[in-house]
Amino acid sequence: MTQVDIPASVPAQPAHHAEAERKWTDFFTFNSDHKVIGIQYLVTSFVFYLIGGALATAIRTELATPPSDFVSPDFYNGMLTLHGTIMIFLWVVPAGAGLANYLIPLMIGAKDMAFPKINALAFWMIVVGGALLLSSFWLETPQSGWTSYPPLSLVSGKVGEGIWIFSLLILGTSSILGALNFVVTIIKMRVPSMGIYQMPLFCWSMLAAGLLILTGTPVLAGALILLAFDLLAGTAFFNPTGGGDPVVYQHMFWFYSHPAVYIMILPLFGAISEILPVHSRKPIFGYRAIAYSSMIISFLGLIVWAHHMFTSGTPAWLRMFFMIATMIIAVPTGIKVFGWLATIWGGKIQLNSAMLFALGFIATFVIGGITGVMIASVPFDIHVHDTYFIVAHIHYVLFGGSVFGIYAALYHWFPKMTGRMMNETWGRIHFGLTFVGMNLTFMPMHELGLLGMNRRVAMYDPRFADLNVLCTIGSYILAVSTVPFIVNALWSWFKGKPAGDNPWNALTLEWQTTSPPAIENFEGIPVLTTGPYDYGKNNEALEASSDTPVLSS
Numbered sequence: 001m002t003q004v005d006i007p008a009s010v011p012a013q014p015a016h017h018a019e020a021e022r023k024w025t026d027f028f029t030f031n032s033d034h035k036v037i038g039i040q041y042l043v044t045s046f047v048f049y050l051i052g053g054a055l056a057t058a059i060r061t062e063l064a065t066p067p068s069d070f071v072s073p074d075f076y077n078g079m080l081t082l083h084g085t086i087m088i089f090l091w092v093v094p095a096g097a098g099l100a101n102y103l104i105p106l107m108i109g110a111k112d113m114a115f116p117k118i119n120a121l122a123f124w125m126i127v128v129g130g131a132l133l134l135s136s137f138w139l140e141t142p143q144s145g146w147t148s149y150p151p152l153s154l155v156s157g158k159v160g161e162g163i164w165i166f167s168l169l170i171l172g173t174s175s176i177l178g179a180l181n182f183v184v185t186i187i188k189m190r191v192p193s194m195g196i197y198q199m200p201l202f203c204w205s206m207l208a209a210g211l212l213i214l215t216g217t218p219v220l221a222g223a224l225i226l227l228a229f230d231l232l233a234g235t236a237f238f239n240p241t242g243g244g245d246p247v248v249y250q251h252m253f254w255f256y257s258h259p260a261v262y263i264m265i266l267p268l269f270g271a272i273s274e275i276l277p278v279h280s281r282k283p284i285f286g287y288r289a290i291a292y293s294s295m296i297i298s299f300l301g302l303i304v305w306a307h308h309m310f311t312s313g314t315p316a317w318l319r320m321f322f323m324i325a326t327m328i329i330a331v332p333t334g335i336k337v338f339g340w341l342a343t344i345w346g347g348k349i350q351l352n353s354a355m356l357f358a359l360g361f362i363a364t365f366v367i368g369g370i371t372g373v374m375i376a377s378v379p380f381d382i383h384v385h386d387t388y389f390i391v392a393h394i395h396y397v398l399f400g401g402s403v404f405g406i407y408a409a410l411y412h413w414f415p416k417m418t419g420r421m422m423n424e425t426w427g428r429i430h431f432g433l434t435f436v437g438m439n440l441t442f443m444p445m446h447e448l449g450l451l452g453m454n455r456r457v458a459m460y461d462p463r464f465a466d467l468n469v470l471c472t473i474g475s476y477i478l479a480v481s482t483v484p485f486i487v488n489a490l491w492s493w494f495k496g497k498p499a500g501d502n503p504w505n506a507l508t509l510e511w512q513t514t515s516p517p518a519i520e521n522f523e524g525i526p527v528l529t530t531g532p533y534d535y536g537k538n539n540e541a542l543e544a545s546s547d548t549p550v551l552s553s
């Protein structure tokens, strides 16, 4: 990164210290401060993670033995549908939005998001959509999985399916409103001294994710509205008994839902790009390559959806196109991974909890990426389609790529958000249990899939029993692993060691204000005096003391 010239005169701004301190009750109101909203998103999505995780544990308990004996088959389908839906739409996507809300204005030196009220609205829509979805437990559970393919979804119960559709429409709208805010804020509200190439990589990845949300989500909304008409008004867009085409639904659904994996992972790619340089005290390797690769991933992500439909009667020539396009995504992703490895290579690595989770993120995500290239290959996919190999792949990508990344980000930015440090010993225990539990749960599923165990089943052939026991033990370890995190987070929030403003000696702007930041973030307009990743470059003093100011106000 190059040094940025300091403008000769900076307009004076009144100080904001006079404003009142934050009250805990603020978190239960329609508050438009992006920091409150960020924490609201993070806490709410974590609660949904616990609910989705409890369902996963129940699913694995059913699958511990071959017969279907723990819950009724209908309830099993309901749990499966809700587990997938909650994990994706109420945990990973909103957790990314929470990080973005908290960090973007701080990282670019802005006072708030571009549209603060819309921002608050987007958050509260998550609560409404989530509550609506959970109400299905008391009314009727949706039965047709998180993909809700017709014709099954048109015959498996109007109430449950209707709840599922409307809750997803609310969550999708929330996501669009959030993305609008991220994109406009990043483009319009950077401090004058921050050019697009002085922007932290997290902002680049949110720009890419935001554009993807704005392109893909309306198509999902279209599919859901048409599905609602078929379900409730007797039209036949997708209903084959009336002449509709169910495959059109699959196209529309995956046009959103394939990019959705990048919507989930891009924010965490960004977070990892922030965390690695700080905790290895080295500049990021290949800033522009990592920034552009986010944009390329987001474009390619939009043109590969039909790899989910290799077995839905897709003609061979079209399969070739989608196979090659899918495999090409491995290139920009590989650029990121090699950039990260080159960043930590030879660095002064601090193996704290944030860094452990970041390294766990890379390790597990790479495994999911490799199985991704395998199933992108048409002949292999035809063999493992709808088996546990796919379940293993989804979870390596989404657990490895999302959950590890979210935890890494929470440990890294917790001191900024609360002004206190988290306990490292408990953090390491949390990491160890999560890493072992995750691999024990999902690694055997690769073999189960190759042996031919179907996904989405409550009972199976007894020859699969041993491997399933391993998966179930792993899932119990995962359930237990959240306990040290919850205890640590709550305890540290109130009683943890005070963190100071910049405990990691980081260079990005969010660390150059108080922890937690004042209501309008900075006193005056911050001015950049160093690039975001200039560790060990022209500021030796920074390495020595945490209080060296790197910006003036």
Ligand code: HEM
Residues within 6 Å of the ligand: 052, 053, 056, 057, 059, 060, 080, 083, 084, 085, 087, 088, 091, 092, 145, 146, 147, 391, 394, 395, 398, 399, 402, 403, 441, 454, 455, 456, 457, 475, 478
């Ligand atoms: C907490 C640990 C987790 C466990 C033990 C777990 C376990 C499972 C199991 C057993 C299934 C059923 C597979 C089947 O029978 O078809 C499943 C499905 C699914 N899981 Fe998880 N899961 C976990 C976390 C997650 C996370 C974090 C995500 C996403 C962010 C996720 C996303 C999904 C999705 C989308 C499906 C549906 C797959 C399908 O449609 O076949 N899971 N999970």
Ligand SMILES: [Cu+2]
Residues within 6 Å of the ligand: 257, 258, 304, 305, 307, 308
């Ligand atoms: Cu896909």
